[in-house]
Amino acid sequence: MSLAIYWHRDDLRLHDNPCLHRAVNGYDRVLPIFIFDPRQFEMLPLGFRKTGYHRFIFLKDCIAALQQSYQEKGGNLLVVLGRPEEILADLLREQQADIVLAQAEVASEETTVERSIAAALQTEFELIWGKSLYHRDDLPFGFDEIPATSKSFRIRAQKEAGVRELLPTPDRIDCPELTDWGKLPVADELGFRREEALDFQAPVPAGEKAALERLHYYTFETRLVEKYKWTRNKSLGIDYSSKFSAWLNRGCLSPRQVYHTVKRYEKEVKRNISTWWLIFEVVWRDFFIFSHAKYGDKIFRAGGIKNRETDWKHDKELFDRWCRGETGIPFADAHLRELWETGFMSNRGRVNTASFLTRDYEIDWRWGAAWFESQLLDYEVSANWFNWNTQATEIYYTNPVHQSMKYDKNGEYILSQLPELAALPFPFFHAPWLTQEFTGVEPVKSYPQPAFIQKKWGRSIGNIRKEIPEEYEDLVAKKG
Numbered sequence: 001m002s003l004a005i006y007w008h009r010d011d012l013r014l015h016d017n018p019c020l021h022r023a024v025n026g027y028d029r030v031l032p033i034f035i036f037d038p039r040q041f042e043m044l045p046l047g048f049r050k051t052g053y054h055r056f057i058f059l060k061d062c063i064a065a066l067q068q069s070y071q072e073k074g075g076n077l078l079v080v081l082g083r084p085e086e087i088l089a090d091l092l093r094e095q096q097a098d099i100v101l102a103q104a105e106v107a108s109e110e111t112t113v114e115r116s117i118a119a120a121l122q123t124e125f126e127l128i129w130g131k132s133l134y135h136r137d138d139l140p141f142g143f144d145e146i147p148a149t150s151k152s153f154r155i156r157a158q159k160e161a162g163v164r165e166l167l168p169t170p171d172r173i174d175c176p177e178l179t180d181w182g183k184l185p186v187a188d189e190l191g192f193r194r195e196e197a198l199d200f201q202a203p204v205p206a207g208e209k210a211a212l213e214r215l216h217y218y219t220f221e222t223r224l225v226e227k228y229k230w231t232r233n234k235s236l237g238i239d240y241s242s243k244f245s246a247w248l249n250r251g252c253l254s255p256r257q258v259y260h261t262v263k264r265y266e267k268e269v270k271r272n273i274s275t276w277w278l279i280f281e282v283v284w285r286d287f288f289i290f291s292h293a294k295y296g297d298k299i300f301r302a303g304g305i306k307n308r309e310t311d312w313k314h315d316k317e318l319f320d321r322w323c324r325g326e327t328g329i330p331f332a333d334a335h336l337r338e339l340w341e342t343g344f345m346s347n348r349g350r351v352n353t354a355s356f357l358t359r360d361y362e363i364d365w366r367w368g369a370a371w372f373e374s375q376l377l378d379y380e381v382s383a384n385w386f387n388w389n390t391q392a393t394e395i396y397y398t399n400p401v402h403q404s405m406k407y408d409k410n411g412e413y414i415l416s417q418l419p420e421l422a423a424l425p426f427p428f429f430h431a432p433w434l435t436q437e438f439t440g441v442e443p444v445k446s447y448p449q450p451a452f453i454q455k456k457w458g459r460s461i462g463n464i465r466k467e468i469p470e471e472y473e474d475l476v477a478k479k480g
Helices: 018-026 053-072 084-095 108-124 150-160 208-221 224-231 245-250 255-268 273-300 316-324 330-342 347-360 365-375 381-393 400-407 412-417 432-439 455-467 470-479
Strands: 003-008 029-036 078-081 099-103 125-128
Touching: 003 018, 003 084, 018 029, 018 099, 018 125, 029 053, 029 084, 053 208, 053 245, 053 365, 084 108, 099 108, 108 125, 150 273, 208 224, 208 245, 208 255, 224 273, 255 273, 273 381, 316 330, 316 347, 316 365, 330 347, 330 365, 330 400, 330 412, 347 365, 347 381, 347 400, 365 381, 400 455, 432 455
Parallel strands: 003 029, 003 099, 029 078, 099 125
Antiparallel strands: none
């Protein structure tokens, strides 16, 4: 009987899965495997792990959910700790398997491993495309011809490349009989110290079933998708955005499943700018993936893909303040602390904190991108590093003081993350350093003072001053 080994990577699902479809339709039996590679959890020179504790726990929970899904189909999932290029070659020989199947990736770390495996297995290793909305073979341009802007990419892709139909989920998956299917690793097996194992509650549950439930909830059950365009810039709560990203980027949710569900919603319920915008975001994700394939490791250069001249600072003390959410700028700190505690940050937070690190602190953007890689549950290499590259070297500055008043004027989000500022009256929680000037009371001792106040914040600080109640203005006048 023929046997295919299916090496799961960031494709942790059974639905619409090209690798699984190839395996169950081309071979009598399938041996699914997930390999925890210790290199992905190594400590970086910056003092934190490449994959942090939050991401480890979420990944482990996704693997547990996938294993259960396989068992419900009559199969199982082998879980191993080690280097894929070593484990897969040994497993192929031990099981006398015909082939190893895996999802193709684009980043150099992953493709280096792919080449090592290919060299060892030669014709017994097959890479299958499956991580994007549009299949790479359907695009109207090759990787070297990917348009420079997301708009050009989207327009041509939508006009000239169709989205493929969903692949069926197998009714049954036949696996070989193994005496030991392995076990999920505990944190210390991957090098985590006890102090790194923080209490952690993910903002979304792990796994494929939870992803599909959320997709249904956000569309047909609550119709929240119809409001997406107008709520996506918020930061507080769970339903202001779809929250699909963690599942998409671990492969628990197929981008084609999102697309076809929204298209069905548009046909059966309602189509508006928000439903269009949600698909637009999925296409934008494709743009990052295919642009990464085009530019390769150029996206990791200090000057970005255009190799701009830069003079980044490497101030570790300031950087650590930023990581801990102790910059003294509440709108930035609130988002950074949410990331530290939950592994999630809103899009609004990502834009502001990236801009603050690179344009205000002038610190090397690659440090910030590495921190996001370590912490974000929804980390995806192409999107993360391209977004940082763009924010640091290509687009406009984002003023965190202005953004604070624009997107969280009443402070609901800031105070949810920075309860030490709750005693401050409006609008002082936007700029706590003004407290002493207007009230005579020292700023909150448990909250840090900014390292500096930028002149370019002056107009925004002036707008905060205009919101200060008259009794405080009168107090300042009497003191003067």
